[in-house]
Amino acid sequence: xxxxxxVALFVLLSLSAGQFLPAQTQNLAxxxxxxxxxxxxxxxxxxxxxxxxxxxASFAALDQRAVSSASIMVPCPWLSEVAAYAQTHPDADxxxxxxxxxxxxxxxxxxxxSKDQVRGLLDPMGYLxxxxxxxxxxxxxxxxxxxxxxxxxxxxxxxxxxxHLDSHMGTLFASPAFFAAYVKVAREYGVPFFAPRIPxxxxxxxxxxxxxxxxxxxxxxxxxxxxxxxxxxxYAGILRTLKPGVTEMIVHLGHDDAELxxxxxxxxxYGSAWRQRDFDVMTSPEFKKALEENHIILIGWKDLxxxx
Amino acid sequence: xxxxxxVALFVLLSLSAGQFLPAQTQNLAxxxxxxxxxxxxxxxxxxxxxxxxxxxASFAALDQRAVSSASIMVPCPWLSEVAAYAQTHPDADxxxxxxxxxxxxxxxxxxxxSKDQVRGLLDPMGYLxxxxxxxxxxxxxxxxxxxxxxxxxxxxxxxxxxxHLDSHMGTLFASPAFFAAYVKVAREYGVPFFAPRIPxxxxxxxxxxxxxxxxxxxxxxxxxxxxxxxxxxxYAGILRTLKPGVTEMIVHLGHDDAELxxxxxxxxxYGSAWRQRDFDVMTSPEFKKALEENHIILIGWKDLxxxx
Numbered sequence: 001x002x003x004x005x006x007v008a009l010f011v012l013l014s015l016s017a018g019q020f021l022p023a024q025t026q027n028l029a030x031x032x033x034x035x036x037x038x039x040x041x042x043x044x045x046x047x048x049x050x051x052x053x054x055x056x057a058s059f060a061a062l063d064q065r066a067v068s069s070a071s072i073m074v075p076c077p078w079l080s081e082v083a084a085y086a087q088t089h090p091d092a093d094x095x096x097x098x099x100x101x102x103x104x105x106x107x108x109x110x111x112x113x114s115k116d117q118v119r120g121l122l123d124p125m126g127y128l129x130x131x132x133x134x135x136x137x138x139x140x141x142x143x144x145x146x147x148x149x150x151x152x153x154x155x156x157x158x159x160x161x162x163x164h165l166d167s168h169m170g171t172l173f174a175s176p177a178f179f180a181a182y183v184k185v186a187r188e189y190g191v192p193f194f195a196p197r198i199p200x201x202x203x204x205x206x207x208x209x210x211x212x213x214x215x216x217x218x219x220x221x222x223x224x225x226x227x228x229x230x231x232x233x234x235y236a237g238i239l240r241t242l243k244p245g246v247t248e249m250i251v252h253l254g255h256d257d258a259e260l261x262x263x264x265x266x267x268x269x270y271g272s273a274w275r276q277r278d279f280d281v282m283t284s285p286e287f288k289k290a291l292e293e294n295h296i297i298l299i300g301w302k303d304l305x306x307x308x
Numbered sequence: 309x310x311x312x313x314x315v316a317l318f319v320l321l322s323l324s325a326g327q328f329l330p331a332q333t334q335n336l337a338x339x340x341x342x343x344x345x346x347x348x349x350x351x352x353x354x355x356x357x358x359x360x361x362x363x364x365a366s367f368a369a370l371d372q373r374a375v376s377s378a379s380i381m382v383p384c385p386w387l388s389e390v391a392a393y394a395q396t397h398p399d400a401d402x403x404x405x406x407x408x409x410x411x412x413x414x415x416x417x418x419x420x421x422s423k424d425q426v427r428g429l430l431d432p433m434g435y436l437x438x439x440x441x442x443x444x445x446x447x448x449x450x451x452x453x454x455x456x457x458x459x460x461x462x463x464x465x466x467x468x469x470x471x472h473l474d475s476h477m478g479t480l481f482a483s484p485a486f487f488a489a490y491v492k493v494a495r496e497y498g499v500p501f502f503a504p505r506i507p508x509x510x511x512x513x514x515x516x517x518x519x520x521x522x523x524x525x526x527x528x529x530x531x532x533x534x535x536x537x538x539x540x541x542x543y544a545g546i547l548r549t550l551k552p553g554v555t556e557m558i559v560h561l562g563h564d565d566a567e568l569x570x571x572x573x574x575x576x577x578y579g580s581a582w583r584q585r586d587f588d589v590m591t592s593p594e595f596k597k598a599l600e601e602n603h604i605i606l607i608g609w610k611d612l613x614x615x616x
Contacts, residue, residue, distance in 0.1 A: 052571075080415065084413075106389035154433065
């Protein structure tokens, strides 16, 4: 149910019963049936389909419930491996990591749409651009909409029933027109989309997101400031200081093996050892214990989907 | 120089000098400047670009001169890794393994051309077909020509200077019209193309190939009849019984690792262990010694290119 319709329903109910809180004062935790001060966490693995190494680590983490959700890069070569997993694991919480960039040196992919129809998304080799700025400079909102629609259609054809949409490297947050295309496609396919509440964020975009769904209360992710030896402490700190409401913690899982080392060559950030560290912390007994000690409830996008 | 022009030159020379053998009686070994009974061998690694595992094994074999030539699958994700190798190894004998199929289960690729322009090459997911018969059934010769031309153009854009063309899974040999497109594109780009002399083969195709280049005298490749433990003996037998002229021995190199095991899942033929066996035999001292003992001269497609 959309937020707009949700508000309308509450207005109607409060008129008749006279005792309902207005919808806008209910936070996301309450809307999900939890107390207002509940700490709800989505532990979300990005980049499924990128590499076999990433898939294996992510499937293992999903199977152990070390992560509660994940999203899939449809243009990447290993989509079929993920689609087979999705079919044998219908309860897995799997969304689409809409992908408009191809950022590694040795290993590249192109669009799902026909190249002629998305020329502005392509680098001179015909792959997706390696970074966000050239996408913003060269691609039209129409091309972006065409490509993300093609990615959703391809996932459906592959038998994947996406629980949500989000955006690889945040490309869809890099332009208001791209963001509008993202919201439009999510609405049409009836799936929630990732958008966090950002203090002092762009009001028009936040309003658009809230009108068409909801805003997550927070988002957390390891950045380049975290030193390898500080990995467990970084994540422990996130759990210890987690605020009430719904937070998404984004992790990048993989094994530090030959395939992933070659993909991430000369790129330690979000590289092979990085993804192994994320996997090691997420699947550690210490992390599991810290979740319990901090009274954190894991949820998935399937729970949030019910709010639409 | 084309065979036709080659014949014309010889006719001219024999008219003036009166002592040259007609061109058609010179075999390929003689045309390369060797005695007619010389045993010339191209040891050729297929499928570069398919996977990092394949690339690493093939680069190692090229570096050790354990193989004398190789060819690249342009639509595959690891093309950039191969292009970087080609640029740092300008003497490497690298052709294009023109690819019209995407045959593995977990790991797929699409065309290089815009999908709208090669619809007949695509399976329902938008990937290249998984096998040769649906390509023959669905793709027009025009689509085939468009795609292989796009593959050559993409390789050139990536900085690869192909020494030759050949055909992944032999798709371009599966229809006379496909074969004609292959010959046409090779001629236009001025590169030789793989075509073996086949006893009792289709005369019109063999004539077309010979008119536009030359026919190799033989081709050898491990098939499913070879048992794993019989691998060294199989290749030793090829060397021992090698006929005079130019033979291409096609090998499939790779390491038996997690990436390649996942790509070749449920497909032992040309799979991960298979490719490791090929690598192990090709790089073995026993194989090197057998080449010497049998007086076999390794050549590459660069040598053959000089005949055009």
